[in-house]
Amino acid sequence: MTEFTALEELVPARDEEPDWEDVLRRARPARRIRLVVAVLVAVAVFGVAPALAVVLFRDHGLGFPPAADKSNIVVILAPQTGRILLEVAPRKDGNGFCFRIKPLRAGCVPRSKETVLMRPPLFGWSFDPRIVSGTATAPSGKTFPLFVRHFGGRIDATIYMARGRLVPRLLKSVVLRDASGNVVSRFAFKH
Amino acid sequence: MLEELEAFYRTHLAELRRVATAIAGDRELGCDAVQEAFARAVRKRRSFRGEGTLEAWVWRIVVNAARDARRGQRAAVLEAPAENGHAPVVPLDLLSERQREIVFLHYYADLDYAAIADALEISPGTVGATLTAARRTLRDALEEVS
Numbered sequence: 001m002t003e004f005t006a007l008e009e010l011v012p013a014r015d016e017e018p019d020w021e022d023v024l025r026r027a028r029p030a031r032r033i034r035l036v037v038a039v040l041v042a043v044a045v046f047g048v049a050p051a052l053a054v055v056l057f058r059d060h061g062l063g064f065p066p067a068a069d070k071s072n073i074v075v076i077l078a079p080q081t082g083r084i085l086l087e088v089a090p091r092k093d094g095n096g097f098c099f100r101i102k103p104l105r106a107g108c109v110p111r112s113k114e115t116v117l118m119r120p121p122l123f124g125w126s127f128d129p130r131i132v133s134g135t136a137t138a139p140s141g142k143t144f145p146l147f148v149r150h151f152g153g154r155i156d157a158t159i160y161m162a163r164g165r166l167v168p169r170l171l172k173s174v175v176l177r178d179a180s181g182n183v184v185s186r187f188a189f190k191h
Numbered sequence: 192m193l194e195e196l197e198a199f200y201r202t203h204l205a206e207l208r209r210v211a212t213a214i215a216g217d218r219e220l221g222c223d224a225v226q227e228a229f230a231r232a233v234r235k236r237r238s239f240r241g242e243g244t245l246e247a248w249v250w251r252i253v254v255n256a257a258r259d260a261r262r263g264q265r266a267a268v269l270e271a272p273a274e275n276g277h278a279p280v281v282p283l284d285l286l287s288e289r290q291r292e293i294v295f296l297h298y299y300a301d302l303d304y305a306a307i308a309d310a311l312e313i314s315p316g317t318v319g320a321t322l323t324a325a326r327r328t329l330r331d332a333l334e335e336v337s
Contacts, residue, residue, distance in 0.1 A: 002333065003329040011299060019226065
């Protein structure tokens, strides 16, 4: 095998569908400013924790799966930067929810009894209403609190994810707990 | 200017996405990096002073966006699809970041030394020497494998 063929196979050529509208949309500052303003208001009025904030926001839902009810999207973002971390919306058929996390991971999830963990980055959900907190443990033994939030209404699910970029990609375990501190779900990883 | 950017985007999208995918280490990250890079170029188009070519300026932004995407995600090493049960190996880890970028711009975007030099803000001589060394490394490694 030559380097030509190896590189050709590494990233094969393909017909690409341009999306110039998306470029122009991303270039517009308006949405970001609106979100930052919304967060500042939320922080001032509700005293939302400085690390992450949640605002109800009627969005155009670009990039969301078609099954999502785009008229009712919850946006979670970092108040300091206005960067969108997670967007969640109910499914149109009412069975579960749809999500989008940056960059470009999106999907729709039906209601189930399973607690799901995806990584990296660490992200998961459960329809078990008992879960209120969680921690991730690195191989070194150091633990990191997770962002855990229950979304009510038609979403009715609890989503958890890494808080910022401090959580390492290599983990020993993830534990989700109820309000009394009892373990509800535990994931252990072998390396 | 906006029309020129759009024309460049539409004409060279396949090469842009291949290079960005290779640098970012992931197709989704690479595609997103291209979109972000052009959004950045659209926003900053008035800062383009015409000191080099528009193409070189855009390639620079795309390469930077793809680097950012890889560093932000620490993307897994790109693996080519398996063939006959064996995944072809491209020993990219033997190359430096600079060597990889030059290889990708040369092979996937078919840029010549001068264009790569403009895009990466280095001299054409450095591009030539780096590409020769990178090719030799890849060739030796691939010969060992086969």
